[in-house]
Amino acid sequence: MKAPDGTAIDRTKEVILGDCGINWNDDGSFDFDGSGTQPDWDSQETATLAGQTVFFDEAGREWLESQLIPDDAEELPADQIKPWYIxxxxxxxxxxxxxxxxxxxxxxxxxxxxxxxxxxxxxxxxxxxxxxx
Structure with a gap:
């Protein structure tokens, strides 16, 4: 599959939860403690938007599943490629x-x-x- 502009689709968007240490301030606010985020790899899920899998093309642009076209399909002219939210x-x-x-x-x-x-x-x-x- 490829993006409407012909760029190859090569990965999905993934969501991974994590936790990061904090230090509490006297006013009740907090700052990150600098230890960095520890990913919870077991929480990894493929991202969806409007019920569809989100993909990336080789150029790093996001596309919804319904926007993809088969590898042998003709690319769409740039003025016909619309963002999903249209x-x-x-x-x-x-x-x-x-x-x-x-x-x-x-x-x-x-x-x-x-x-x-x-x-x-x-x-x-x-x-x-x-x-x-």
């Missing part, structure tokens, strides 16, 4: 995913299916109102 459906998926993840982080609970449907409708309405006609 695609309204992908933006909606990413916004819903972000809100769902925030809910889990804040409340510790997954959002209920009925609430997710309402959230998706609300986000669709907001996108409809915010996009130029």
């Amino acid at each position: 695609d309204r459906a992908l933006r909606r998926v990413e916004i819903v995913n972000t809100v769902e993840a925030l809910m889990v982080r804040v409340t510790g609970k997954k959002i209920a299916a009925k609430d997710c449907q309402a959230l998706t409708r609300a986000i669709t309405l907001l996108l409809d109102r915010s996009e130029p006609t």
Whole structure:
């Protein structure tokens, strides 16, 4: 597979959690202690955006799975290559995913299916109102 401009896709984007030592200040703030981040290699996951795997091309540019083209396909002209966020459906998926993840982080609970449907409708309405006609 290759990027729409013909550049070879050669890797995925990975997310690795880690921890870093800190020192507490008298005012309650903190500074990093200089020991550096210790990666937790067992936490490694392939990054996704709007439900799609994120890839890098040889030049280091990011592409979503739906943007890739087969090796034998004709490259797209530069003016036809659009960033993923131009695609309204992908933006909606990413916004819903972000809100769902925030809910889990804040409340510790997954959002209920009925609430997710309402959230998706609300986000669709907001996108409809915010996009130029």
